[in-house]
Amino acid sequence: MKKILYLAISLSLLSSCDMDLDQQPISAASSETYFQTIGDFTQGLNAIYSAAREYPDRLMNLAETRSDNLFAVSDGGVRDWEGINSFHRNILSNPYVIEAWQTDFMGIFRANNYLEQLTTKGEAVIIDTDLRRRMEGEVRFLRAFYYFDLIRYFGRVPLIDRVVSANEAKTIPRSAVSEIYSLILSDLNLAVDYLPAPSAYADQDKGRVNKYAAKMLLGLVYMTRSGPDLGVDGAGLNTNEWGEAVKQFDEIIASNEFQFLPTYTEIFDYNNERNKEVIFNIEYSSGASPVVGATFPWVLVPDTWFQSLGFGTQGGLTIRPVSKNLLDKYEEDDVRRSFSIQEGYVYNTNVEENRPFIKKFVDITKVPTTSRMDWPINYIVYRYTDLLMLKAECVLNGAPGSTVTDVDAVVNAVRERAGLSSTLTGVTKGQLLEERRREFIGEGSRWFDLIRSGTVEATIKSWIAAEDSGGQMEDFKIEYVLYPVPQSEMSNAPGLYEQNRGY
Template sequence: MNKIFLIAVLACTVISCKKDFIELSPEDEIAEASFYKTEAQFRMALTAAYQPLRDLETNDFYTGEMRSDNTHYQYYQINRGTAYTMRENIADFMDDPSNDYSNAVYFHCFRGVSRANIILDRIDGGTLTDAAKNDIVGQAKFLRAFNFFKLVRYFGGVPLFVHEVTDAEQSFLPRSTADQVYAQIVDDAKDAIAKLANPVFTSGKQNGQATKGSATMLLAEVYMVQKKYAEAETLLNTLPAMGYDLLANYSDVFSTTNKNSKESLFEVQYLEGLQGGQQSQFIYFFLPRSSNTTVITGVKTDNSGIGGWNTPTQDLIDAYEADDTLRKNASIAVAEGTYNSSNIFTFSANKSIINYKPAAGKVGVPYIRKYLNPHANPNNTNDNWPVYRYADALLLLAEAKNLQGKSAEALVPLNKVRARAFGNVTHNITTTDPAALTDIIAHERRVELAFENHRWHDLVRTGKAIDVMNAFGIKQKALYSYLSPASYQVDKNRLLYPIPQSERDLNVDLTQNDGYPQ
C-alpha cells in the first residue's frame, strides 16, 4: 500500500469525528469489529484462504509443467501479443521479471499466505471449541506452508510474512533466506499434522479440505527436497493407516465421479455450474485453438482465444513403455483435424494415442485427456486439480528408501504403482542397483504424474534439470524454427524464476535472483 495514501486516510479518520461521517458500514454487512468471533466466521475466512489456490492452478501449469520436457505450446504466429509471448517465454527459458504468468504464481501464493495469517493472528480472540480451533488452525497452517513451499521452490528466499499486515511499514520486508523459509514451512507443517484429523471417507469421498494426510505428504516432500530421506520415509509410512490407497484403475483417478477419493491426499476444488464462478476449464486451455470444440468436449464453443497450451511433447509420448497403454491412453489423446491459414484447428475426430497414425489429409495434435470429463456448458467443467495423490506418495517412498540404500524395499511401493498402471498384470521392476533404480523411479514419476505439475520440481529436486532441459532444448530447436537460439540456455540461475519487478519497484529491499536484470 502507498504510504502517503495510508497516512492521508488515517489523518482523515482522526479529524473527521462527526457520527454521520464515521458510520459508513452498510447495515446489511458484518463489520470487521464483530467478525472473526465465531466458528462459522472463521470457517468462512478459511474458505477465502483456499480460494487463491484456484487462481494459482490456472497459472501453475505454465511454470510447473510447460517449463519441463513434458509439455510445450502450439505456436500462434498471427498473434505475437504479450499474453502469448510471456507464456511461451516460460517454456523457452526466456522469461524476465515482468512476466505476468510467473509473477501471478508469486502474487496468488502471497494472497493465500496473507489470508492464512489473518486467521492465525485473530483466532485466539474468537469463541470456539478446542476441536474446532485445532482444525481451523491446522488447515490455515497447512495452507501457509503449502504456499511458502511453492514460493521457495520457484523463487528462492522470499519475504517471510507470518503475521497479518496491519500498517504500511509491515508491508515492506526484505527477503529471508531459503533456509529460513524452509524452517517456517517445516514448523507449520508439523503443527498442521499435530492438529488435523485423519481423513474421513463418507461413501468413499472426503470433503476436499486439508487433513493430517495432506500435511504429512507436504512435509514428506519438503524433507525430500532437503535430502532428509529417513524423515520422509517415516512420514510416508503413516499414510496407509489413515485410509489412503490406490483406486483400482488409473483412469478412475481423474473421473469427476471420483473427486476427493481415497487416493487423493489433496486437490484444488472446482465446481461445475452456471452460478458462483467456481468451475474449472482446463481442457479448453489444453486443446488446439478452434472455433468449435464439440467433437472433443461434446459442447460447442470457441476456444481460439484460450487454447493451445500445455501440449504433450513427443519426448513424453515416447517415454511410455510399449505396453503401458492403459495409463498412456488415460493421460493423452489425439485431436485429429486440419489447420486453416490462421492456424485455427477444425476437429474431425477424437482418437486414441495408442498406435496413432493420422488419416489422409489430417493432422493429429496430442492433448491432455486427464482433464476431459462430461459437462453441459462450455468452459464450465467439474474437474479438480490433483496436487497430492497416494501414487505420488508411494513413488516418493520408493525414492526415499532407495536413496538410503534400501533398494530391495523400494521395489514394493514402486511395483504397487506399476501393477495398477499395467492393469494388475505383473510388470515388476526387479533390479536393486541403486543408480539404475534412481532412474527407473524418476521415469515412473514422470509418466504416472504427467500433467500434474510435478515434472519441473522433480527435475530440480534431483539435480537433473540443467542437463535434461538443455538436451531437450536441442531437440525442440531442431523441430521448431520459431525458437530463438537464445532459448533453452539453461543454467543454475534458471532453476529459479525472477522476483516480480513490480514488487521490487514498491519495495527497494527486495533483491533480484542471479541471472536476471538487477
C-alpha cells in the same frame, strides 16, 4: 466442502484486498467488525482456501510447461507461456509469474490475519476447543502450503508471519530459504497435531485438509530440502532428510485411510471424486454464481479440439504440444498415454492437427456449456501413488527401513496398473524418475522432480538440443530453476529486493 470456494469468493470483506505487498491483506476495521461468530470464522477460513483456486493452473503454466514434457513454442503469435517454455530472460512482467507471487501472498496475508483473530477472539467465540484447534491446524497447513509453493518458484521471499501495515510490508526484505522452511516446518508440525484424519470429518467437511495431507506435505518438504543446492538460493539445501520424509510417509501408509486404486482412469473419474487415492485435493463447485468451478482441465487443451467435437469456442487457446521425447518414453499399450494424450484430430472440416496434447483432465461428457471456467471436477494435489513413489525415491537416496526390492515392487505395481506386462528389477533413480514422468504427466511434478534430483540442467540442455531443431528456444541456465521476482514487486519498493540471478 464443495461450497468452500463459493462462500469465500462471495465474502466481499475477505476477498477485496489487493494481491501485492502494497496493501494490507485485510483492513483492521473489517477484521474488528467481522470475526464475531463461528460462521464468521468458518467463512474467513474458506477465504484462505480460496487462494488455492489457481494452484493447478499454475502447475500447468509454470511447472509442466517449463519441463521437458511440453514443447510449447509459439504457434501463431506470442503466447504468455512461450517465455516460460523457452527460458526467456524477459519474463518479469509475465502474468503467470505475477499470479504466482501475488496469489500465494494473498493466501498468506489472509492466514496471518485469521491467526491473529483466532488468538484474540477465538476462545470467546469458538467454545469447542477441538473445533478451534482444527481451524488453526487448517490455517497453519495452508500458510505452509503457500510458502512452500513460493520458495519452489522463487527461492527467497519475504517472511511475513503476522499482520503488517502497507508501509511496513515495503520494508521487509526477502529472507533466506532456510528461514522460510523454519516457519513451514513449525506450521506443519502443529497442523499434524491439530488436524483429524479424513474419516473423522462430517460429510459437509470431507474436503478439508486432514492430518495426513499435512504429513504428506511435510514429507515432500523434507525431500525438497534434501535436494542439491544448485547455487541459486533455491529450495534444495542438501539436508539429507530422506529418512525424515519416510517417517511421514510410513505413518500415512499405516493409517489405512488411502489405497492404490486398481485402474488408472478411475483416479480422475468425475464421478469418483474423493476416492481412496486422494490424500488432499482442491475442491470446486460448478454451477454457482459467481462462477467458481475448475479451470485446469482446459488449460493445456487447444480450442480447436473442442470445436472439432462440436462444443464451439472455449477461449482461443492454441496448442501446447507434448514433446516427442516424452511420447517416445511410453511403451506400447501403456494406458496412461492413451488416457492422458490426444494424438491428432480434424477441425474446420478438413484441417488436420497431428501434434499431441494433454487431455488428461477432460471428460467430454462434462464440458461446461456456459463458461470454460466452470468444470465440475476437483484437483488432486497429493495422491497415494505419489506417496509410494516418493518413498521409493527416498529409499534410493539412502533412507533406512526399506530395500531396493521394495522399490521394485512399487514401480512394478504402477506399471502393471498401466497395462504393462514387463517387470523391472534393480530400479535406479533414473528409471524411477522416468516412471514418475509417465505416471504424473500433466500434474506438474516433472519440473520439480528434475530439480530435486539434481538432473535438471543436464536433462533440459540435452532435451533442447534434441527437440528444438528450429532454434526457437533459448539456452538453459541453472538460474532458470527459479522464476524472477515480478517487476511489479520490484517497483513497489525500489531497492528492497535483489532480483534472482539470470534475469
